[in-house]
Amino acid sequence: MLLSVQKVKEIYGISRRTLINWEKEGLITPLRTPKGRRRYKKEDIEKLLGMIKEKPKPTVVLYARVSTKKQEEYLKNQIRRLEEYAKSQGWQYEVISEIASGVNENRRGLLKLLNKIKRGEVAKVVIEYPDRLARFGFEYLKFFMESFGVELIVLNGRENEEDINRELAEDLIAIVTFFAARIYGQRGAKRHGNSSGEVSVR
Secondary structure, eight states: OEEOHHHHHHHHOOOHHHHHHHHHTTSOOOEEOTTOOEEEEHHHHHHHTTSSOOOOOOEEEEEEEESSGGGHHHHHHHHHHHHHHHHHTTOOEEEEEEEOOTTOTTOHHHHHHHHHHHTTOEEEEEESSHHHHOSSOHHHHHHHHHHTTOEEEESOSOOOHHHHHHHHHHHHHHHHHHHHHHHHHHHHHHHHHHHHHOOOOO
16 A cells, blocks of 8 residues: 555654655655655555564474483484584574474474464474484375475485384383373272262162
């Protein structure tokens, strides 16, 4: 929407002198009518007044993950390698890292990444191996990212077989532990409910 000098003054209380000063400072550039009269874009005026917040430019996110606390050193090395790659490409980047099982669907780091993608804040995601992003469902996550125009870059195709088997075993133990806790918790709740809910009728 284009506004005349008079309209700008009526709507925003900005004088002609202020507009001219903004032009001289390079803060705003008016369009000209065939008769040479100034017309200003409404969004340009509102940006200068702080009424419109510019969206952050999409960035590169480096995502790193390990399953357990004892793998912290590997996590640090993983981040270092990702950063070296990003710097070699001349990218500005943000690191999202976490210690969480690859089969956990409620990872804070992963959810943070997916929410940033939905808000249009991510241009590329860089991971070292597919399993770092997810133990299962990697292709679904890749499809999700690409549907928002995000490029997923995997630096290496497959991890060391020994490392994969060890971490997969830890992930499976985590799954078994989780479900065992739920099952025993439910049984305990039922026993508690039966003992407290019995009514004697005579």
